[in-house]
Amino acid sequence: MTDAALARGHGDPYHLHGGRPHEGPASKRIVTGYGFWIFLLSDIVIFSCFFAAHAVLLRRTAGGPSGAELFDLRSVAAETGLLLLSSFTCGLAMIAADVRSLRWYQIGMAVTCLLGLGFLALEFREFSDLVGRGAGPTRSAFLSSFFTLVGCHGLHVSAGILWLLTMMAQVFAKGFRADIMRRLLCFALFWHVLDIIWVAIFSVVYLLGSAA
């Protein structure tokens, strides 16, 4: 057995890497992205707690209005379309950043920002409409859990838009440096995961809530 094979056997005794030699620690991009992925998964676990609370409190309307009487599905469909389109344009902006096209990157991010703001405007209109009809978060346990769950997602989108504007400014000021590209990777992950959580919200809270 040669020394090289012996060294390989020590570092990777079960040949997990297909018998290839070790290449040292993972790159900073992988470590950063993986850490942010763990954070996002814990964020999803937090949302699952709100989903569980909403599912448990679904029928506890305290004599107040239920979801079927309150939800305006056309507005929800518009919100869904805006968020889905913003996820798409965010992906396009990341491709533009990878090929170092500053103009298309800024255009893609600006469109993503506008779509996100449109989503927030629709959601704010829906919430103020509900509160105006006397169906605010204090009306019943069902509405408390509804406002907590959907409002928490809305807060995430608001934070995401602030982050988006920061990334536009950072790329404008500092260019596509390696550290800026890592932040962009994390931002794109965050934005796509928000859309995944919205899929669960519009399916479970709005569509199932109106059907039930």
Add this chain to the structure above:
Amino acid sequence: MSDQHLHHPIDLAPGDEEEVRVGPRLLGYCTGFGLAILLTATSFFIAGTNLVWQPSIPVALVVLAIAQMGVHLVFFVHITTDPDNTNNILALAFGLLIVFLVIAGSLWIMSNLDQNMPMPPLNQLMQMQR
């Protein structure tokens, strides 16, 4: 990002693609967007229609939602079954296990309590407080 990161043979950061050419990447995002629109439209259509057997609607909505989350994960977050994605998949699987435990466990326990420990009517509670 420098290209050596994209061609790292063992691991890939979540969100990164193996594909580096622009054309196929654009096509991937367009495919994902089209599929997601299709699934969303089906969900909204099924929720408001009388054409299908009504008790099947909740199951159909849940299945469509899970399918659409899968589409987002594959085409937007670029989670694949390749060996360079093993770590990302394992973290995701653990997260999903916790999500399942939290949701199914809450529903199970709370429905059990609901059946076995019914709340007395409100006026009875008031008398008990006196």
